[in-house]
Amino acid sequence: MGDLLTAIKNIWGKYKAQIILGLALIASIIFLVVSVSKGITSKKIYDNNIKALTEEVQTWKTKTGDLVAEKTVLEGDVKLLKQTNEELYEQVKKLKARPEQVVYVETQVVNEVHDTTYVVPEINDYLKQSFDFSNKWRTLTGYIEYNKPNLGLTFEKDIVNVDYTIAIKDSRVYVTSNNPYVQYNDIQGVVLPSYKPMWSLTVGPSFGAGYGLITKKPDIWVGFNITFGYSLVSFGKKK
Numbered sequence: 612m613g614d615l616l617t618a619i620k621n622i623w624g625k626y627k628a629q630i631i632l633g634l635a636l637i638a639s640i641i642f643l644v645v646s647v648s649k650g651i652t653s654k655k656i657y658d659n660n661i662k663a664l665t666e667e668v669q670t671w672k673t674k675t676g677d678l679v680a681e682k683t684v685l686e687g688d689v690k691l692l693k694q695t696n697e698e699l700y701e702q703v704k705k706l707k708a709r710p711e712q713v714v715y716v717e718t719q720v721v722n723e724v725h726d727t728t729y730v731v732p733e734i735n736d737y738l739k740q741s742f743d744f745s746n747k748w749r750t751l752t753g754y755i756e757y758n759k760p761n762l763g764l765t766f767e768k769d770i771v772n773v774d775y776t777i778a779i780k781d782s783r784v785y786v787t788s789n790n791p792y793v794q795y796n797d798i799q800g801v802v803l804p805s806y807k808p809m810w811s812l813t814v815g816p817s818f819g820a821g822y823g824l825i826t827k828k829p830d831i832w833v834g835f836n837i838t839f840g841y842s843l844v845s846f847g848k849k850k
Contacts, residue, residue, distance in 0.1 A: 656686045656804055659782050664695065668795050679787045680795035684714065686782050686804040696799055714784050714800035720771050720792050722749055735759075748772050748790045 623630065663683045670680045685691055692713060693700040699715050725744045738757040745751055745768075753766040773793060778785045784798050 652804075659683060659686050660691075663782070668798055670795060673787070676791075677787050677789065678791065678793070678795075679785060680716075680798060681783060681785045682798040683783050684779075684798070684800040684802055687801055688803065689713070689801070692801045695801075699799060711803040712779060712800065713802075714777060714779065714798070716775065716777070716784075716786050716795065717797040717799075718773075718788075719794050719796060720773060720790065721794055722751075722771070722792050725751075729755075748792060 663685045666683050668680050668682045670678055672678055685695060689700065689703060689709070692703065696715075699713070702715075703710065703713050727742065729740050736759040739754055740756075741752070741754040743752045749772065750768045750770040751766070752768045753764065756763045756765065771790075773788055773790045776787050779802060782802055782804075784800060786795060786798060
């Protein structure tokens with residue numbers, strides 16, 4: 612052990628300047644790589660958010676004829692949502708949760724127009740005629756009633772059936788519904804950015820113990836360790 616420490620001291624004394632210069636160079640390279648990586652990521656998020664704030668909803672049809680709406684959403688956290696859409700932020704705040712993804716879809720259902728002509732006998736004092744314009748996506752029933760001198764229209768049921776399927780990939784939201792009368796007016800939201808593993812540098816003393824194959828006896832060593840690599844754990848959602 613004493614011989615090893617003496618050897619380390621001798622090496623340090625003889626190559627002190629070179630060792631310090633080498634460590635400084637390695638640290639500079641690491642700092643440069645990390646800075647460039649952060650800059651690229653920041654620019655990507657910035658470009659994405661500009662697109663999210665200016666892009667209109669795009670629609671297209673699948674092979675089966677279903678309408679799909681898609682739009683880019685913001686990359687960031689709920690604080691960014693507060694800055695860009697305070698109304699939506701307040702709605703999320705009421706949930707008392709810390710979501711990683713928030714998506715708001717504004718739609719309207721434009722149902723088909725119904726007009727019908729009834730052939731009726733001569734009207735005296737009273738007439739009642741029922742109607743039913745129901746289909747797979749809407750239940751619309753009621754009746755027309757004439758009770759001299761009053762004419763009334765009554766809707767007994769007016770139910771619209773709508774379901775949505777939402778998928779999110781690469782900060783882009785895809786929405787579809789089986790109801791062909793749905794129109795998509797706006798899509799907004801925010802998703803937590805994805806971060807790649809960060810490069811890291813570990814510098815420090817190292818200790819070890821084992822059995823020497825050459826010395827044929829147990830051995831203990833002390834040294835100085837430098838490890839360069841990347842961390843698999845980082846803040847945010849990893850890609």
